[in-house]
Amino acid sequence: MKIAFVGKGGSGKTTLSSLFIRHLVASGAAVVAVDADINQHLAVALGLSEDEAAAIPAMGEHVAEIKAWLRGTNPRISATQSMVKTTPPGAGSRLLRLGGDDPIHSKLAVEAAGARLMVTGPFTDEDLGVACYHSKTGAVELYLNHLVDGPGEYVVVDCTAGAESFASGMFTRFDLTFLVAEPTRKGVAVYRQWTDYAADYDVALNVIGNKVHGPDDVAFLRDHVGDDLLCCLGQSGAVRGMEQGRPFGIDDLGERDRAALATLQAAVDGRVKDWPKFTRQAIEFHVKNARAWANAAIGEDLEAQVDADFVLGEAPLATRPS
Numbered sequence: 585m586k587i588a589f590v591g592k593g594g595s596g597k598t599t600l601s602s603l604f605i606r607h608l609v610a611s612g613a614a615v616v617a618v619d620a621d622i623n624q625h626l627a628v629a630l631g632l633s634e635d636e637a638a639a640i641p642a643m644g645e646h647v648a649e650i651k652a653w654l655r656g657t658n659p660r661i662s663a664t665q666s667m668v669k670t671t672p673p674g675a676g677s678r679l680l681r682l683g684g685d686d687p688i689h690s691k692l693a694v695e696a697a698g699a700r701l702m703v704t705g706p707f708t709d710e711d712l713g714v715a716c717y718h719s720k721t722g723a724v725e726l727y728l729n730h731l732v733d734g735p736g737e738y739v740v741v742d743c744t745a746g747a748e749s750f751a752s753g754m755f756t757r758f759d760l761t762f763l764v765a766e767p768t769r770k771g772v773a774v775y776r777q778w779t780d781y782a783a784d785y786d787v788a789l790n791v792i793g794n795k796v797h798g799p800d801d802v803a804f805l806r807d808h809v810g811d812d813l814l815c816c817l818g819q820s821g822a823v824r825g826m827e828q829g830r831p832f833g834i835d836d837l838g839e840r841d842r843a844a845l846a847t848l849q850a851a852v853d854g855r856v857k858d859w860p861k862f863t864r865q866a867i868e869f870h871v872k873n874a875r876a877w878a879n880a881a882i883g884e885d886l887e888a889q890v891d892a893d894f895v896l897g898e899a900p901l902a903t904r905p906s
């Protein structure tokens with residue numbers, strides 16, 4: 585399953601991503617964690633030191649190699665340089681298994697809290713603008729678009745919900761999106777913005793209340809987001825302790841917060857994989873991006889990259905080139 589955490593900066597995206605990742609690992613699941621947040625804090629939230637975090641190779645600096653590998657022998661992609669972040673897989677493309685022995689996982693992922701962690705590398709607000717070709721999160725989109733995740737496998741992406749993720753279609757790449765919201769007007773404003781963008785697409789979204797203090801906070805969130813509110817976490821002393829440098833394990837969380845994490849997992853596990861939809865949306869956004877900027881940027885008709893007979897999933901994985 586592909587899972588995104590989005591929300592306002594400071595709402596707790598990274599914290600809740602890291603707690604959910606630890607929860608999944610503790611349940612015995614295979615987990616890939618991806619830090620695609622504008623502030624790269626996931627590694628430290630997963631217990632790595634600042635030095636270890638700084639040493640993780642950045643996906644954003646290896647986009648050309650990622651493209652070259654994923655392109656494989658796909659004849660519809662004329663050259664690695666013609667591959668843009670929305671270029672969908674087709675016959676001949678190399679597909680990825682979660683944590684597989686491909687060069688992307690083996691070169692870019694490090695172990696953190698029992699998960700395999702990859703990071704986009706730091707980026708700025710400017711990277712989130714319309715100059716899409718050089719986008720740092722493009723590497724994550726390519727990764728997700730070529731990843732065949734099986735049952736019991738999870739990829740958790742700590743995302744920046746900037747305009748770019750809507751323009752490129754990144755927001756449609758997930759089986760479930762968790763929008764982290766504090767019980768404040770600003771917290772719920774992001775929810776409205778998100779549901780406006782996502783309204784035309786079939787995107788599954790749940791709100792997770794964070795730093796919730798009591799029933800009034802829950803009622804506030806419920807008033808604004810209705811049934812999209814899945815569960816709430818409180819202000820956690822154990823999380824604060826971790827910020828202060830104390831060792832942290834998932835067992836240090838309070839009963840209620842642990843129950844909330846189990847609720848998150850149950851919501852994810854309740855999703856049914858829809859590979860045709862995943863493939864259709866990838867193509868839709870590729871065509872959109874081709875017409876908007878990519879055809880002009882590359883000097884080629886990139887709509888010709890679409891392999892209309894191809895559907896991502898277990899079937900093409902079985903026949904992939906070595």
Ligand SMILES: Nc1ncnc2c1ncn2[C@@H]1O[C@H](COP(=O)(O)OP(=O)(O)O)[C@@H](O)[C@H]1O
Pocket residue numbers: 591592593594595596597598599600621625794795817818819820821823824827
């Ligand atoms: N449930 C929580 N309990 C205690 N502190 C929290 C909790 N959630 C977030 N925080 C703290 O709030 C701050 C912002 O959280 P962070 O996860 O970095 O937000 P984001 O990734 O959305 O910018 C951090 O200092 C973090 O430790």
Ligand SMILES: [Mg+2]
Pocket residue numbers: 594597598599621623625
């Ligand atoms: Mg963050």
